[in-house]
Amino acid sequence: MRKKHWVTVLILALTFGGVYSFVQFNPPLEIGTLGTAVDNKSVVIGIGNKGFGEVKILKVSINDNEKPSKTKVQVSNALQGFIITDDYNNNESKKYGFKNIEDVSIKADTSPATTYKKLDDGTASKKDTIYGVSVLHSEAINQVIIKYSYFGITINKTVLFN
Incomplete structure (x- = not known):
């Protein structure tokens, strides 16, 4: 009976280790557009x-792990695009669907590469x-x-602005 127990534990450990390694080497978050205001005090990424789950x-965080003044997520559509702004509440900005980070999950199959191809194809x-x-x-x-979670695994993605 003990031998079956250890075999089960070993199989579970290998499965979880494999999933963890796969996610670390193939992270689902993909970066597309990078936009910045002239002074780099306002950016959009x-x-x-490109993964299977949300x-x-x-x-x-920014620069040397500092907390930014404000952070939001724009939830827009491919035809509208994004806006670079220093005011999330003006009439023009409201059209771009600014939401609090904790209120948004990035849906699967929303790769920027796929969106760019659709834009190119019309x-x-x-x-x-x-x-x-x-x-x-x-x-x-x-x-x-950007620190994010995918299937319970925490991953960091760093985006540089020159």
Whole structure:
């Protein structure tokens, strides 16, 4: 009886280890559009999910792991695109679907590469959802670190702005 128990534990450990390794070497979060204001105090990062399940953003930090002044997620459509702004509440910005990070899950099959192909082919529509992490800060933003969860595994993605 003990031998069966150890075999089961070994199989489970190998399965979880394999899934963890696969996710670490093939992270689902994909970066697309990068946009910045002239002074780099406002940036937008187009993101998408090439994985099988939803991605949940846990935290966004900037530069040397600093907390940004404001962070939102734009939930827009492929035909509308993103906006770079320093005011999430003005009439123009409201059209771009700014939401709190904790209220948004990045759906599967929303890869920016797929969206770009649809735009090139002329097959993109308002049904094609796109996501953009929008960050504001009082100083120039040189890098953005997006900490996210995928199937319970935490992953960090760093995006550099020059």
